[in-house]
Amino acid sequence: MEMKECAEKTDAFIERKRRELESIEILGSLVTECLRAPAVRMVVLSVLRNLLSSWSEGSRTKQKIFERALKLAEKNIAPQSPYSAGIDAQKVGKLLTLLAQSLNDKQKQNPMYLADHLEGPLSEIIKHIDFGEVKEMVDRAEDPIVELVRRLMGLLWNTYPAKFGTVITLVHPVGNMTVRSLKEIIKPLNEVSPDLLTDLIFTIVRSIDGREIGELTNAVMEMVRQLHTGSLLQGESGVPQFQMDLTNKLREIMSGIDPELLCKVKVIAAEMAEERSNAISDILDENPALVLDLVSRFSSLKNPRIRATHRRMRVFDHLDGEFAAAVGKGLGEIDTQEIGEMFNTLLRLFNKVHTEKPDFISRLLGDIFVNIDTDEMKTATEWLMRDVIEGLKPIAREVLPILIHGLGELNQCEETK
Numbered sequence: 001m002e003m004k005e006c007a008e009k010t011d012a013f014i015e016r017k018r019r020e021l022e023s024i025e026i027l028g029s030l031v032t033e034c035l036r037a038p039a040v041r042m043v044v045l046s047v048l049r050n051l052l053s054s055w056s057e058g059s060r061t062k063q064k065i066f067e068r069a070l071k072l073a074e075k076n077i078a079p080q081s082p083y084s085a086g087i088d089a090q091k092v093g094k095l096l097t098l099l100a101q102s103l104n105d106k107q108k109q110n111p112m113y114l115a116d117h118l119e120g121p122l123s124e125i126i127k128h129i130d131f132g133e134v135k136e137m138v139d140r141a142e143d144p145i146v147e148l149v150r151r152l153m154g155l156l157w158n159t160y161p162a163k164f165g166t167v168i169t170l171v172h173p174v175g176n177m178t179v180r181s182l183k184e185i186i187k188p189l190n191e192v193s194p195d196l197l198t199d200l201i202f203t204i205v206r207s208i209d210g211r212e213i214g215e216l217t218n219a220v221m222e223m224v225r226q227l228h229t230g231s232l233l234q235g236e237s238g239v240p241q242f243q244m245d246l247t248n249k250l251r252e253i254m255s256g257i258d259p260e261l262l263c264k265v266k267v268i269a270a271e272m273a274e275e276r277s278n279a280i281s282d283i284l285d286e287n288p289a290l291v292l293d294l295v296s297r298f299s300s301l302k303n304p305r306i307r308a309t310h311r312r313m314r315v316f317d318h319l320d321g322e323f324a325a326a327v328g329k330g331l332g333e334i335d336t337q338e339i340g341e342m343f344n345t346l347l348r349l350f351n352k353v354h355t356e357k358p359d360f361i362s363r364l365l366g367d368i369f370v371n372i373d374t375d376e377m378k379t380a381t382e383w384l385m386r387d388v389i390e391g392l393k394p395i396a397r398e399v400l401p402i403l404i405h406g407l408g409e410l411n412q413c414e415e416t417k
Helices: 002-035 038-056 060-077 089-109 113-127 131-158 161-169 171-191 194-207 210-234 241-255 259-286 288-296 298-317 321-332 336-356 360-369 374-416
Strands: none
Touching (some): 002 089, 038 060, 259 288
16 A cells, blocks of 8 residues: 555656656747747847947957857857747647646645745735835825826827827727627527526536625625714714715815706706617617517516516515514604605695796696697597496495495594584
């Protein structure tokens, strides 16, 4: 048994060494291929020339060494065979695979390998960063960055307006590339069998850790609760701190907004909503088959919501007596006084309008109904009342006596007063 374990360790060690040597060989090959590129070769030679030139300055001996070294570099770095542009993708893929295999072996031996080996360097980086200095740097960079943007935009608009226009027109090809790429990503999924596609999607959904999502939700909700509690504790005169800060910030924002321009934009937004609705209506008008299909499927579109609402109501029905107690507790705390005052305020507003403009409501209603076809209105009223009465007949025998009795009692109360 020990010999078998020793043999396995030896084989694993040899395999690791093989992958390491193969990775070095592939990486060296890729670097060599990059150095054979004319542009890279020129950069390397330029760097060598600058370094050796500064090193040999003022010395004839160093100058001769510099000249010979430069010739030697030009000879050795120069490509020996015709250069074909591009990196060997096969080697890159193989290199990534070897690196992944090496990391997987280390992760098998120590599942926390990445955390153990990255914690130290990252901790040292964090320990030696003065975040106060970073914050001060960012604070001081605000005005210069804004000024830089202003100057660059001024340069583009005043000196190179055509370039700026060209940049804006990039939205068109970028948008087309995005849409077409998404189409090429999604379209092949339509060719997959429904059961396979469903299994794939649901497997991904099932692999998501729902408990972690719940704990994240708890953390967010607890943060909101703490913010609310802190806002109440820091508030003054019963007004939460959040409300005071929000009021001040909105007041500050409104002080910089042109009210007339804001109203114009509101009107423009309403008109654009009308234009969108008109555009949709035009398209539907051009496709009557679609409209008829949607109308014929109205029940199919609404039935799922009706069934879901009924299912939700059945949940309350299953609660038995506890539901009545919960409803009593929930509705018992409604501020009925505020509801009454709200209704009073609404009545006062209507009365103010009527006092200032006595004929406004009558004129408004007259303008509305003057355009109504009375013949069509009469016909609709006749059949509507007839159909409503016919439809209410099944419940009229049980409901009408109760309604009549209730109206009689209300009338008696009025006569008593």
